[in-house]
Amino acid sequence: MKEYLTEKEFREKRLEVYTEKIQEQVLGKFSETIRLLVEERHRQKMTQQEIADITGIKPSNLARFETGGRVPTLVVLEKYTNALGKHIEIKICDD
Template identity: 40%
Template structure:
């Protein structure tokens, strides 16, 4: 039995896959921000001072114990000299593009999103069809 089955996650349900992907994306973004801080050899205290929050608040964000607002993540990114990009991809654009992978892995790893080139082509084609 996989972890998905134990948790009652239906990886065949596009909405559940989307929810898992959103969480995975958040975790990846946070990992990248922390990696930048570490590359800069900046302490949590220094980042906190630049953000206007305490060192312990930075630690809680980095450990995933808090669900920070977008503005807080932007302040963190600013403190480490990074830009956070946001994108909106309608689920209809993703529904048919998820490809099954090995579902025995951790939650969120049972499918794959299309790469940027595939989405660009899909959007371009969709935009042209929509205008006719």
């Protein structure tokens, strides 16, 4: 039983470190992507309300992810980019 609890504790600590690392990486990549999307929206002189009307996403949710308060799902990002006449490309790469 002691071995089990020791191993369980080790797994939990490893998962916690891994989760923090992954979240940091994801947030960094998302923030850059979102920054580019917001720049494109401004370049096209579109408002958050116009994007909301096209996508069906609530303006408050758009505001949250544009300011970094929320990480959007891939579906939301796809809707947003489509509203701008763009698309998303995803690559799987080695670290």
